[in-house]
Structures are given as structure tokens and as C-alpha cells.
Amino acid sequence: MAPQVRFSRRALLASALATLATPRIVRGAAPEASAKISDAAWNDLARQITGGVIRPPDPRFIVLTRPENLRFYDPPDTPDAIDPNAPLAVVRPRDPKEVAAALMWAEHVGLPMVPRSGGHSYAACSTIPGLVIHAGAMRQVRASAGSPMIETGGGVLNGDVFSALKNTNHGIVHGRCTTVGLSAFLMGGGIGLSMREFGVGCDRVEAVELVLANGRTVVATAGNDYKDLFWAVRGGGGGNLAFATRWWLRSFPVGKVIAFYAHWWSGDTKAILRRLVRALEASPEQMGAQMSISASVADTKSPNEIKLIGQFNGSRAKFDAALGGALTDADKYLPVELPYWDAQEFFDIEAVPNRYRETSLFADRVSDECIDEACRLMRTLPSPQARSRLTMFLTGGQINKVKPEATAFVHRSSQWLLNPILEWDQQQTPEAHMKWQRDVQDGLAAIIGQTSSYQNFPDPDAANPAEIYWGSNLTRLERVKATYDGHRIFTPPRNQGIPLSS
Numbered sequence: 001m002a003p004q005v006r007f008s009r010r011a012l013l014a015s016a017l018a019t020l021a022t023p024r025i026v027r028g029a030a031p032e033a034s035a036k037i038s039d040a041a042w043n044d045l046a047r048q049i050t051g052g053v054i055r056p057p058d059p060r061f062i063v064l065t066r067p068e069n070l071r072f073y074d075p076p077d078t079p080d081a082i083d084p085n086a087p088l089a090v091v092r093p094r095d096p097k098e099v100a101a102a103l104m105w106a107e108h109v110g111l112p113m114v115p116r117s118g119g120h121s122y123a124a125c126s127t128i129p130g131l132v133i134h135a136g137a138m139r140q141v142r143a144s145a146g147s148p149m150i151e152t153g154g155g156v157l158n159g160d161v162f163s164a165l166k167n168t169n170h171g172i173v174h175g176r177c178t179t180v181g182l183s184a185f186l187m188g189g190g191i192g193l194s195m196r197e198f199g200v201g202c203d204r205v206e207a208v209e210l211v212l213a214n215g216r217t218v219v220a221t222a223g224n225d226y227k228d229l230f231w232a233v234r235g236g237g238g239g240n241l242a243f244a245t246r247w248w249l250r251s252f253p254v255g256k257v258i259a260f261y262a263h264w265w266s267g268d269t270k271a272i273l274r275r276l277v278r279a280l281e282a283s284p285e286q287m288g289a290q291m292s293i294s295a296s297v298a299d300t301k302s303p304n305e306i307k308l309i310g311q312f313n314g315s316r317a318k319f320d321a322a323l324g325g326a327l328t329d330a331d332k333y334l335p336v337e338l339p340y341w342d343a344q345e346f347f348d349i350e351a352v353p354n355r356y357r358e359t360s361l362f363a364d365r366v367s368d369e370c371i372d373e374a375c376r377l378m379r380t381l382p383s384p385q386a387r388s389r390l391t392m393f394l395t396g397g398q399i400n401k402v403k404p405e406a407t408a409f410v411h412r413s414s415q416w417l418l419n420p421i422l423e424w425d426q427q428q429t430p431e432a433h434m435k436w437q438r439d440v441q442d443g444l445a446a447i448i449g450q451t452s453s454y455q456n457f458p459d460p461d462a463a464n465p466a467e468i469y470w471g472s473n474l475t476r477l478e479r480v481k482a483t484y485d486g487h488r489i490f491t492p493p494r495n496q497g498i499p500l501s502s
């Protein structure tokens, strides 16, 4: 039986925001842009898409367009409110032909569009004042006992994969949130607890079906005419190159794993963290882990909390030998052996829409100095008006066995991914805290001597996003972009697009 422990990342906000689960009727569309599209044009689009066009006040509109990060668009409370950030309409094409029809229609009427699957972009990149092309009608997952190949639709969510593979011995690299979309996860790289043993998610892609900016549907593989596109799509970022409608992934066999959780709320934070970092770095590739250090204001008396969750693909004896000694003084410690897919229920997190910003930093090495500085910084939160924590993902292993130039996902030498998170409840962005978070990011970057960031944790306020996401692969990525989308039809908002240098 799966244990009752669940680690809801935004559980604190769950009750406050529960009302958002109920669709509200709004007239949210920006008036000017909406007025430019004639009823005849909307009808023309509706004729081409099964299920038609969904526009306010259709109650499905909010559910299908509301982003997980409400910082950039929070559907208005009153039916009469007009929100200039609201999308105009959403369509749910059921196959590449309908995706192409929606793309061509948007181009014809001059409306920007974005693809959408799970709506979990940290920068709300799947919500713009334009047309949302939602992949949610393409959520099939096919797995067969005799073959390692998994075939999924372009709108599949993590939870669909969990359900389809639950009774099989197939696994893929995936994240912990059941409502994150698989396409964007893979297009940005894809980190998960199995990545040290099996690489990032995109390392196990065999082929992908894409609808291009010109409306053509192609299948890209490492060996066919679209090998450049295949290279670019594995790390180039969701929404950036083409619309993904189908994936073929090479799974790995799964059996039982040790799932573990440890929590410290007393003791010497720096000493605990140093010990954990060193023990995890030295552990075998079968170890996956993620930990977080909570932030507090300066005069807080109690130590900052450390939480660690992870998974070990091996025996309990080997797990204890690798990590057990580092966990014995935890205030709470729960290791349990579970079938792989039951363990994922132990880990899964519920995403509740709220306001936040996440920054990130790959680190080839986290020195003692860096740990001490991280602990110091986590005690300098300006005020309790916003919450923060520093999350640390253990990377390395098989991720680094792939050359940085082999895929557009360039981050192939790190041991850790550091991730300062800031969350707040009020409408107004807490400027002092935003500055503080940026100082934390910059301070750690200065010690580590690196600035590379994870493109799946898009930072809407980063000064040079393309450089920190794609580094030495940027020039080639720009070339592929120019070949397949020279007019930048696929351009995520908030500075998350692949630039074109000429």
C-alpha cells in the first residue's frame, strides 16, 4: 500500500485558491484584438476544428486557458471585467491536420498563437492575448509488453503516462507533477528522479511528429531529413520550433525502488546540508534526489527546514550503504520499498495555481563555501509577505555522458541544479522580494562561476535568457529556427523565444 505521505508543493495555498477549481464565467477577452476578428472568421476556424472554438463566456474557457502561474494572467473575478492579458479563444485540435488548420488560420487573420498542454510554464508561456492551440485532445499513450517503445500523443500529461504504464514494467524519465505536459517537458530537456541512471527525458526520444510553421507535418528522427530539427527539439524549449503531436520514447525496465523522505527542523543547517550534498554526490547513478531549504527572515530563532525526497533503484542494503548514514539524525525519516509506479504516487505533487517566480542555476560543483552562503542567504528573506526556498536537484550521472552538442539541451556537466523559488499571494508583485531572489541567484552564480539555467524553468525576468538556456548551442539552434520558422511564428511570450541573429 502506498504511504499517506504526499508532498504538495503548493499545499499552503490550496485552500485559499480552491475556488479557482470552479469555472467562472468571464468576458476576459481583450476588446481591441477581439474586435479585429470577424464572426465569419471565427466561424471559419470553428468549421475546421472538431469541437469548434471555445470563447468567453463558455465556462470551459478559463479551465483551458488559466496558467498555473497567475502572475501573468489571473482570470478576473467579475463577469464584466476586461483583462488585456486574456486569450481570445482556445481550440482543441484532435490531429496534426487540425493543428495545421489552426496555425494557418491564426497566420491568415494575423493573430499570435501559442501551443498549450498542461499550462504549467513558470512564465505562463501558453497564455497570450491571442489563440491558444490546446493539445488536450491528443492524450493517448500506447505501450505493449513486448516492446520498449512508448508512443504518446502531443497533449499527454504526466498523469496519463503514470496511468498507462502503472501495470507494466516500463518506465520513462518524468517529473513529479501529474498535470505537467510531456511535450514541453521533453522539449526543454526533462529532469526527474531517474535521470542520473537514464539521462534527461529528451535523451530517450526516438522520434517526434511535428506540425511546422508552414502547416506541414513531419516526423523527425536522428537519421532522416529532419535530423537538425530532431536535434533542436530536444532542448530547444516548448513552444519554440513546432507543434509536437506525437512522441516515440525508448522506455527502461522498472521493478522495485527505495522511495525515501527525510525532514530536518532542528540541528545545524549548514552541517546537515554539507553532509547531504557530499553523500548524494558520491552515491551511485541509481540514486535520484531533490532537497529544499526553506527561507526565513533574519531574526528567526529556529533553524531553516531541510526536506529531502528521493528514489534509489537498488536494494535496501545498497541504499543504506550509500546514504543511510547521512540521514540518521533527521527529525523524520521514511524509507520504503515500493514497486516503481507505486513510488511515483508517493512522490507526486499537486500543482495549485498561484503567483511565483523560479530562477535556476546549473552547478558543476557545489563547494562548502557555496553551501554556507546558500544557508546564510536563506536567512535574509526581506519579510514574511512572500515565501521562498532553495531547491536542489541532484543531476550528473548519465546526463553528463552525452556530449553538450549532441542535443540542444546543453547542460551536460553539472552535479546539481539549484532553484531559488519565490511565491506570494497578493496581486501585487513583491518587488523587494523579487530583488532579493535575484540577488540570491546572482550571489550563488558568482561563487559557482556559472550562469547556465534550465529552459524548463523559464525565468521571465532574466537579462539574457537565450545565452543561459542554450549556451554554446545557441548559434546552431538559431540556424535551425531560421530554417523551419524564419518568421518566428512559434515564439513564446515573456522573452522565452529562440532569437534570430540576422
Ligand SMILES: Cc1cc2nc3c(=O)[nH]c(=O)nc-3n(C[C@H](O)[C@H](O)[C@H](O)COP(=O)(O)OP(=O)(O)OC[C@H]3O[C@@H](n4cnc5c(N)ncnc54)[C@H](O)[C@@H]3O)c2cc1C
Pocket: 009, 068, 114, 115, 116, 117, 118, 119, 120, 121, 122, 124, 125, 126, 135, 154, 155, 174, 175, 176, 177, 179, 180, 181, 182, 183, 184, 185, 188, 189, 190, 191, 192, 237, 238, 239, 240, 242, 243, 244, 245, 349, 350, 351, 456, 457, 492
Ligand atoms: C508543479 C510543477 C512541477 C514541475 N516539475 C518538473 C520536473 O520535475 N522536471 C522538469 O523537467 N520540469 C518540471 N516542471 C517544468 C515543466 O517541465 C515545464 O514548465 C513545462 O514547460 C510545462 O509543460 P506544460 O505543457 O505543462 O505547460 P504549458 O504552459 O502548456 O507549455 C509550456 C510551453 O510549451 C509549449 N507547448 C505546450 N505543448 C506543446 C506542444 N504540444 N508542442 C509544442 N509546444 C508546446 C507552450 O506553448 C509553452 O511555451 C514543473 C512545473 C511545474 C509547474
